[in-house]
């Protein structure tokens with residue numbers, strides 16, 4: 001797990017002169033700027049998955065990052081100015097819903113997020129259950145902080161019905177209620193859990 005606060009302390013206290021970063025810069029290209037500004041809580045954490053970086057290198061395809069859709073595609077995915085702010089209803093507070101809300105808010109739209117559970121995490125919670133997957137939980141916590149920083153209204157324990165959507169008066173609706181895990185047999189399935 002990369003720890004920006006530890007990195008900052010190490011430099012400030014003279015424990016070391018240089019800190020070398022690899023994957024964390026793919027996850028957040030503004031890592032060093034945020035570190036310098038003391039905004040460590042805004043640094044998007046790398047989740048050590050290797051899906052978009054080393055995994056892509058191994059298959060000779062275009063590098064990317066699981067938590068930063070703009071990585072290596074900065075020119076094509078740059079946030080363009082908007083002509084008219086839209087009110088956007090987002091159903092689902094997992095990664096997809098939070099990322100949609102984050103980008104919409106940065107671009108000047110007015111997203112509003114509804115999550116039927118009592119926290120923002122989606123599949124990051126079961127995914128982060130093993131001790132060595134703690135970075136998944138760090139990502140969920142980062143999204144919760146980003147929603148607060150960007151002043152996105154978040155409604156927890158809020159089930160949204162079709163009627164709610166129709167009468168709410170939003171310009172656009174994004175359904176981000178997740179997917180079902182692929183289930184396959186491992187033989188003795190009595191001890192296999194899929195959330």
Ligand code: SF4
Pocket residue numbers: 023024026027045046047048049050051052053054064065066067068
């Ligand atoms: S793809 Fe995964 S491991 Fe690689 S930089 Fe992104 S979050 Fe980190």
